[in-house]
Amino acid sequence: MTRSRLAAAAALSALLFASACSDTDDGGSEGSSSGSGGSDSGSQTSSAAESDTVTAAPEGVASVSLEEAQDIATNLLSTAAQVQNGDGEEIADDAESAYRGHTYYAALAADELEAVEGKPERRDLISDPVEPNVLAISREDGQSPLLILVQTVPDSGAPELFVLSSPDDDPDRFRIAWWAPMLPGTDIGSFDRRSVGSPVVRQGAGDLSRSPRRAFTQLAELVDYPRAEDPAQIKTNGYAPQVREAAQKQADEVSEQARFSEKNALRTQTYTFYREDGSAVSFAALKRESEFDVRDGMELTPPEAFLAFEDDESITARARLDSYVYAALTIPQDDSRPEMIAAREQLINAAGS
Template sequence: MNRHTRRLAGIAAAAALSAMLSSCAAVAGVSDPPTATVGGAVSGSRASGIAAQVTTLAARATAAASGADGDALRAAAFTGDALTAANADAKLAATLSQAQKDALALTSAAPVVLAVSNGLSYPRQMLVQTTRAKSGLPVLSLLTTPDSRTPFRIAASATMLPSAEVPSFDQLAQGAPLLGSGAGLAAPPQKLLAAYASSLAFPAPAADANAPFEDDASAAAVRKNAQAQSDGLSGSGTLTSQSSAKDVVGGFKVADDRGALVFTVIQRKDTILNRTQATITPTAQFTALTGLSNIKAEATLDTLEFVVFVVPASGQARVVAAQEHLVAATGT
């Protein structure tokens, strides 16, 4: 039988290393001890110092290879899904072109602390902004610490969409209220995330006229990429994509009770079924994660999408930042 190959287009290569921020084993960003005056959980100067430490260490860690030493560095700087994404990014680093690496590079400018949580209790959070060197787009990172013994670690990070804006927060000296349960928002964060995730399915679901969110460029790109992937199969296979709400990581209430900035994580599973006897040739990213150089029957790709919403007190939420990371793949 005549065999031929078809190329499996990359689904999540555009931002393969965007959240690879790591630190050395030194403890960076331990919170200030409680004080008698309730205000920001850490002082403005201390917050700036923590942000500078993390971003400086991040610049050094982007070259850290996958393996025990690199994993230890990333574990010191990341937590939760951000750590999963960072470790996967390290495995995919060698597959990036120089142009892709350049697109992910940050400027040397000092990071800007946009918000710190108020009060004396834990967990505590910080919102930090850095900037992509090539595009000039800001990157929003949520740093968290669960207790006084644990340094701040990166829990989520995403590049802002062009023309997106982030509202103002209470001053650092005062501290900003944390998201909490999301009471008082136009849409509960978990409900919003579930609806948004469902809208990313492929084949595309029917549009929801009552969606609690506005259309955005990130969701449009996800759908466009899925359609291109499906078209590329040329009838030899089928693509299905399902996204589900994974976590509301945290966030801050906006000044004057005008809403909140909410960091979330979506888990996407793309499944390709080969309907012919042809061999599918996977991308370098797929091979790096699986070790497979061809696919005969089926391929699955798991992607984590970090999505940041501005959720108003009334009206539709809008996406202001998004970043996706291919974290796992299988094939037969």
């Protein structure tokens, strides 16, 4: 029986943030990675709600006060750091307090993978406290979820963005709904004053050139393998070419033993904040399924990351790795291209036989 090694097609972030790549495959030039903190006099940065239609007037009031938003962010991100510091069953309560839905499952999966990838350096929250910068707060519009966009700037590596959401105005119900590091050469832009809040997209395309859901669906098609014919043009600052290159390499390595495909789809809600200039920044997670259909008489040897979820050291029929791809896109009002400004991948499950 012919054997070949199966590579875990996840977690490209280390590659992406180690070096900035020219985006020759999907066009555009790069800027500088940045995200400015929120003064309340006008210049800020914004996050996403779950659809698209501005439901608030140009002037209004933020759904959460700046002081309260700062406290919520500090508490949640500190709890998330405790999750990263902990291990196994001891993190369960903190994970439920910090995350909700897919981000909760992604945090538990990351903990499972620490046995393979190693545990991150422990953070001492006394000497190195979390210092979040609130960039934008959703404007009060009588709808949910309430949203807060936050940025942190670590001592090394790229700035990180976080979307915090709550179904109501109870500060204890906020959770981390999305997070990812910014891509090199990107800028999140400016938002309305935090005291008046930023309008968010609730459904449709609103004042944008396309709806956030359509933009993320187009991004998914752009990174599928095999690649879709004539995909939409999105500036990805090097991300899409690297994903396609990794998929092609994986397909080539197992071509004699298995047929490889990779499908991405939007499986979560979107969170979209309008920026000060009328464009928007939207946040969502794609679900990626990397599938191996083993040819008759062939066998694949799974990597350690696969074995963290599935105790099968010999794959003779099929295998699948599931990942979440956390992405942030800027969406213009005109016909110019959306731009990907942040990305993170997390392997969450594997199965095979």
